[in-house]
Amino acid sequence: MSCNEVGRCTLHLEINVPINYDLLRSVHSWIYPDVQPVPEVTGPDYFGRLFRIKGKEFPLIIRQNAPGQRLEISTPVEDVAEKEVRLLLERILGLRKIMDSALSKMKRDPKLRQIAGSVKGIRPYVAESFYEALVKSIIQQQISYRSANVVTKRLILGLSNKSVFQGLDLYGFPSPVKIANYGVDGLGKFGIGYRTKYVHSLSSLVASGDIDLESLEDKSFSENLQVLGSIHGIGEWTIKAALIAGFGDLTVFPYGDLGIQNVMGALYNKGVRMTKAQVIEKSDEWGKEGPSILYLLMSAYVLELI
Template sequence: MWEEEAVIEGPYHFDLALERLAKDPLNKVDRVARLIRMPIYEKEPEVAEIQAVGTVDQPAFIVRGSSLQTKQQVMDRTSTVFQWNLPLMKVHEHFSKTALNGIFEQHFGTPIVREFSLFSALIRPIIHQQVNMSFAISLTEQFVKTFGFEIEGAPFFPNPEKVAALDVTELRNLRFSQRKAEYIIDLSKMIVNGELNLEELAKKPDEEVIKELVKIRGIGPWTAQSFLLFGLGRRNLFPMADIGLQNAIKNLYQLDRKPTYEEMEKFSKEWHPYLSYASFYLWRSIETN
């Protein structure tokens, strides 16, 4: 067992991040102790514990792991997932001059937390397609608990090999639609067969990632953008087809109907180059209301 302190640049509101993460039963969060147990997807999976010990303005964390041999990998992965390298003050200063100023003040310092693995970052939005949020969360939980595994109480998504070997009926038994079950199994087979390499894909520009992903059955622009935002941590994504985003903009501008794509394009011009944070804080505005 080891532990390491990490001190980063503020603001960083870990408690608000935990509040959001706690809505997913797959995330092992203790909001009182201000910690989360994070699955680490390496050749030998393990669990890291990340605990806040600082404040919003002076953020500090204790990271704990089980193996000294993988300590640096765990620290690097933790920093990547929680995006400790992005100075949020710069982001907030940018939005202080925009129509989103009030929302950014309300959620000051809330970071975008990335998915714990690239595979889960692509599988999760496919599961979430065209269903309401509560059912999407329940379906994802059942998928992971049925076909994944646990280490020290922390759930891990099944690996591509496991999913590729499934039969469609096994997913149908969990209330997956026929097509969605086929999408997930076929995608996993592509990864196992080497037709899709997520690590190599992660090195490409946004446009190339989207172009490559939308060729795959079951993946449209919304799913590809979600992968870029929450899987790869790209900073300038604005998925205009997202219903939650449309509703948030409707509320913000007090429209009597959902905004058109042309209106969303116009509103978002001043939010570059941090469209991902604009998207995220707009989602936060309707989640908390």
């Protein structure tokens, strides 16, 4: 712990990580370094944003000097307990996810061997809440991932709280109440397009307590499809994308995603986009590690490693 001249103290923590764990590559698998805040912000050796614990928002900065080295965490000591920070980061950063079997299978595939070496430090990074993941997934409908990040950035700058911590401007994700109260017309100025009504409808349901999104984590996909599919504008692709982005559930990988179809086509189909059936067939060849391998391939694609 350290305190400045006016008595404001900062809690410093260290967290051990899996072998080769790469903080920035894991986070940059979901966000672009040049399109920020979303609400994440990153630098040469850090990742930061505002998080919520027990309804209270607080700034947090995570640093890593090099892949495989422990994480150095800084946060205002008066705002949060050490145990809560550790539990939060283990979940958000996917530190308990085991990717060894998927990487081993990639190394045995001549087409994937080099990629495996580039993504060996990646663990599934997830959003702070399932609500955040679902809103982002709605925004991603029918547009490129980069374009979706640009739209999300506008939303963050327009509606998020900002806190300056250790000289960095840090942002959180807008609450369901704030987005619901902003209204459809207000949200429209952020360029969300036809999805504006979907985002507003979802936010209104969460804000009113009519749906508890965080309770869905332990539900089966069919149960989640039944609950979420009844909400206007939320279909199977959006639900699967959100379950990965919010809960780190790779078993529901959306094989019909054009991004993975293009990647697989480039690798295995002479540059011709694979069909959903072809992606499923190839994933099945990898057994239960198939969805994890597809996740790592999409990460490599976003990172421009392939």
